[in-house]
Amino acid sequence: MELVQSRRHWAKFLKASGYQLVRCVGQGSFGDVYSVSCLETGQAWAVKRLVARRNIKEDNHAMAEIEALVSIKHPTIIGLKEILLYPRVACIVMELAPAGNLEVLVLNGWGSLEFSPAQKTLSDITSKKLNACGLCYRQQHLTSSCCGEKQSGFENNCIDGESIYIKPFVENQRKCEEESITFRNYEGGESFHALTLTHTSSIAVPPSPSPSISAHPCIDPSFLFLAFAQVTSALEFCHNLGLAHRDVNPSNVLVFHHDLVKLADFGLCFRCNNVTLTESADAELLCSDFLGRDQYLAPEVRRRKPFYAKPADVWSLGCVLFFMLKANHPPLDDNELVKTVTKRVSSLVPEGYDINLKEKCVRTLGKACQVEVSTRPTIRDIQVLWET
Numbered sequence: 001m002e003l004v005q006s007r008r009h010w011a012k013f014l015k016a017s018g019y020q021l022v023r024c025v026g027q028g029s030f031g032d033v034y035s036v037s038c039l040e041t042g043q044a045w046a047v048k049r050l051v052a053r054r055n056i057k058e059d060n061h062a063m064a065e066i067e068a069l070v071s072i073k074h075p076t077i078i079g080l081k082e083i084l085l086y087p088r089v090a091c092i093v094m095e096l097a098p099a100g101n102l103e104v105l106v107l108n109g110w111g112s113l114e115f116s117p118a119q120k121t122l123s124d125i126t127s128k129k130l131n132a133c134g135l136c137y138r139q140q141h142l143t144s145s146c147c148g149e150k151q152s153g154f155e156n157n158c159i160d161g162e163s164i165y166i167k168p169f170v171e172n173q174r175k176c177e178e179e180s181i182t183f184r185n186y187e188g189g190e191s192f193h194a195l196t197l198t199h200t201s202s203i204a205v206p207p208s209p210s211p212s213i214s215a216h217p218c219i220d221p222s223f224l225f226l227a228f229a230q231v232t233s234a235l236e237f238c239h240n241l242g243l244a245h246r247d248v249n250p251s252n253v254l255v256f257h258h259d260l261v262k263l264a265d266f267g268l269c270f271r272c273n274n275v276t277l278t279e280s281a282d283a284e285l286l287c288s289d290f291l292g293r294d295q296y297l298a299p300e301v302r303r304r305k306p307f308y309a310k311p312a313d314v315w316s317l318g319c320v321l322f323f324m325l326k327a328n329h330p331p332l333d334d335n336e337l338v339k340t341v342t343k344r345v346s347s348l349v350p351e352g353y354d355i356n357l358k359e360k361c362v363r364t365l366g367k368a369c370q371v372e373v374s375t376r377p378t379i380r381d382i383q384v385l386w387e388t
């Protein structure tokens with residue numbers, strides 16, 4: 001398949017789609033990620049190229065990622081621009097995180113983290129309130145040139161040989177901006193069901209910990225504070241929508257600036273219930289595939305028995321906090337992790353951390369890394385802890 005095998009064809013495909021290939025910025029198990037610039041505007045974007053053995057629409061990971069990104073819009077979740085579809089390839093065009101992923105940044109040190117003044121404006125986010133999640137629902141609204149008429153709702157597919165335009169409309173009129181996502185379909189095919197949910201209320205700046213000098217070589221405490229609050233907020237938003245991420249780890253936390261990170265990589269995303277958001281909450285579904293990054297997997301996932309995905313995300317989030325504090329991955333043996341967070345948790349927090357922040361870290365680790373699922377807090381509990 002030329003598009004994948006040859007860089008020249010890949011660059012040509014991108015150019016025909018309106019982008020100049022810049023470079024490869026990441027390689028994961030499901031796809032490669034490239035930075036590109038838009039030929040029309042010059043703006044930088046990231047393109048994740050997902051390749052399927054047969055039909056891309058039969059590829060669960062690709063479709064899970066696309067459907068999740070289409071349906072979620074949140075200031076600390078990677079934003080989608082458009083999807084380019086080939087029979088065996090999907091390209092997800094999304095915001096480019098200028099500083100890459102948290103794992104590399106922490107393990108390699110922060111020295112390389114430099115931003116142009118233009119990129120610094122991205123940090124505006126922190127001047128707003130992070131966590132007051134008033135949700136506003138938008139149902140998908142499909143417009144197709146071939147159908148010649150508008151269709152809306154979950155059950156409608158819209159088939160168009162050239163392009164499919166999905167334009168969400170505001171179901172609940174609350175300060176929503178109109179947004180649209182374009183699916184360019186190169187094989188002729190159907191669109192995806194989507195519900196776009198937008199976060200409209202103001203965003204809180206978590207109370208900043210008083211500046212303190214950290215003895216820690218890598219993570220500045222105010223960055224840790226913001227980054228952890230932002231990932232928590234992103235995850236809380238997903239859980240509210242009935243979605244579990246299932247791959248929360250530092251390589252999926254993308255860094256935009258010293259005070260802005262976003263959660264990415266929704267390839268393992270799992271819908272935890274069957275109901276639409278307009279109905280009342282349903283019983284949670286059990287998840288029975290056991291993928292994810294080993295060191296970040298909850299004990300119940302490692303046991304390889306059907307498990308609830310949201311509490312497993314909370315465990316992984318605790319592991320991300322461990323990683324940020326230690327600049328190292330948590331131990332593979334979860335007993336060892338639990339022993340550390342119960343017996344020596346204070347030693348995990350570097351000297352010089354503000355007492356308030358230290359308290360948050362200690363309490364979060366102690367609660368999130370509980371082997372017993374029923375005693376683990378919800379993501380909302382963790383969020384509340386970081387708001388106060």
Ligand SMILES: Nc1ncnc2c1ncn2[C@@H]1O[C@H](COP(=O)(O)OP(=O)(O)OP(=O)(O)O)[C@@H](O)[C@H]1O
Nearest residue numbers: 026027028029030031033046095096097101251265
């Ligand atoms: N929007 C982006 N901006 C900058 N870098 C990105 C972006 N998206 C992904 N990357 C980089 O590419 C890497 C791989 O991306 P991603 O995790 O989405 O791929 P994957 O195949 O799903 O990986 P995994 O093996 O973790 O499942 C990320 O860890 C990150 O370094």
